[in-house]
Amino acid sequence: MIAAQFDAFFLDLDGVVYIGDEPTPGTPLVLKELRRKGKEIRFLTNNPTSAEEIVRRLRSLGIESQEREVVTSGTATAALLAAKDLRKAWVLGHKGLKEALLARGVTSTEGDGCDAVVVGWNDDITMADIREASLAIRRGAFFVATNEDRTYPGPQGPLAAVGTLVEALVAGSGQRPISVGKPQPFMFDVALKGLGRGKRAVMIGDTPDVDILGAHRSGLPALLMGEAVTFPYDRDFRNPDGRIASLEDLFDESLSVGEWDGPSYAWPERVEPGVAAIVLEGERVLLMRRRDNGLWGIPSGHVEPTETVAGAVLREIREETGIEAEVTGLIGVYSDPRSQVMTYPDGRIRHFVTTCFLCRPTGGTLGRTGPETLDAGFFPLDSLPEPMMAMHPLWLADALAGSKEPFIR
Structure with a gap:
């Protein structure tokens, strides 16, 4: 029974607690029973208003509530400004x-x-x-x-x-x-701070892209109420840990909620095309050390508007190392979020789908470093500098494996 699994229940309002001017079926009695069992209730809404206004509306629908139980995007914004x-x-x-x-x-x-x-x-x-x-x-x-x-x-x-x-x-x-409301974590963090230490909370919402995603970004398990579609990738942050038809299902003995086992990467705000190059000169490979994180890696970067991926990778090699090159083959296309979701120092989070090419140098002057590069050089394949970007040794290994077919990872 889900009601027995958790100490606190975070509830979206519109679509979960009420629809229009009516409470959802059974909700007033369910919340009353949860309170009787000593459970804590929190109402989380992106409505940018005061807690007092939400309490008035809930009470007009026969739902008991207190201002301390309400977290609106307005009250969370107030908390953020006060903290700063x-x-x-x-x-x-x-x-x-x-x-x-x-x-x-x-x-x-x-x-x-x-x-x-x-x-x-x-x-x-x-x-x-x-x-x-x-x-x-x-x-x-x-x-x-x-x-x-x-x-x-x-x-x-x-x-x-x-x-x-x-x-x-x-x-x-x-x-x-800076955005405060769901699916950003800040509202959930505000709600969690009001709970006692060690209390287990679950989010219940009707919108995967807002309620479920926001809960998972904050490390909380999440229930999807209603019939909204889910997503095919099983590690998608927007997929719930369980589904219910109404809040009455919290007391169904046959239902339970799985744990949210958060992956090692953050939720990306955007997916972008990227390129990378394994530039080989005999038994040496071209590497550059990145200014933003100090790590060594192969030349890599974005695809600019109107560029082909082949044109983009040659531009990146030239801008980052000073070397002119030509493409000799395709190594693979990589999108595994475990290595392809990047969090930048300024807070941006991007998921790259990267096309990696095998290249050979044709000219240029090594060592002219651009704004993204601290250093660059050719290194023996058996003596690579450290530390390196996590995914680049794999891409290099794929290139040296000499497969007849490009990798798709």
């Missing part, structure tokens, strides 16, 4: 968001006096607001989004949400915000 000691925010949002910030000592202001620009939602926001807030961000104001949901369900179909306003400010300021 940012006390004056330009709030592009409604009254509920301003109330959530004020409860943590963050006052609303506009113009040069603001420490932060906070993006929520308000139908009265104008292009002039966006223009002036963008300038404030360019002048150094901390840029934070309560969430980046592009749309939300409406009676006439999907309606524009906070994410559309975020993109307008990104275009105007040239910067991306």
Whole structure:
């Protein structure tokens, strides 16, 4: 029985606790029984409003709740600003968001006096607001989004949400915000801090890309409620650890939740094409030491717009080492996230699908290093420098194996 497996239950609101103006089937009684058994309840919503407003709505539906049990993207944003000691925010949002910030000592202001620009939602926001807030961000104001949901369900179909306003400010300021709402981990971290030590929590949501992904990024197991589709790769962060039709299933003796065994890599924000080159000169291989992490590896990088992969790899070799080369064969295409998900010092997380080529040098001057390179040189195959990029020895081994067919990993 799932109810017996956990000490705390984190619940999405719209679609799990209620739909429109009605609670989901059995929910008031289920939550009452969970409380009777000593379980803790937390309500997590991307609605950028105050906890007080959510409590009023829940109580109007016959669901008991307390403000300390509610984590909105608004209250989580307030916690983030308070932790950074940012006390004056330009709030592009409604009254509920301003109330959530004020409860943590963050006052609303506009113009040069603001420490932060906070993006929520308000139908009265104008292009002039966006223009002036963008300038404030360019002048150094901390840029934070309560969430980046592009749309939300409406009676006439999907309606524009906070994410559309975020993109307008990104275009105007040239910067991306820190995002607080699900599926970012911050909201889950806020909810976890309110629990006693050692208590086991589970997330229950109806949206794989938001609720399930966010829980798994925070190390929590997650249940999917409803009939949303899942994903074919079994290690996909968006796949739940169990499914239920309603909250009443928490007391079904035949159901249980598996553990979330998180992989070694972080969830990537984007998938990008990449290229890499094994450049051999006799029994030596061309390597370069990367400026961003200090590791040795083969020349590698991105594919630029309009480039072929073969053209991209020759450009990368030239820019990173000064060597001119030609492609002599295809080694393989690599996408294993265990080695192909990269976390950069600035926080970007990318999953590369890399085409690796076998090349030979044709000219150039070794040692001209670009902005990504600390050093470069040819090294004997039996005496490679360390430490090396984790995946590059494998790619080199594949190249030296001389298979007639390219590898796909």
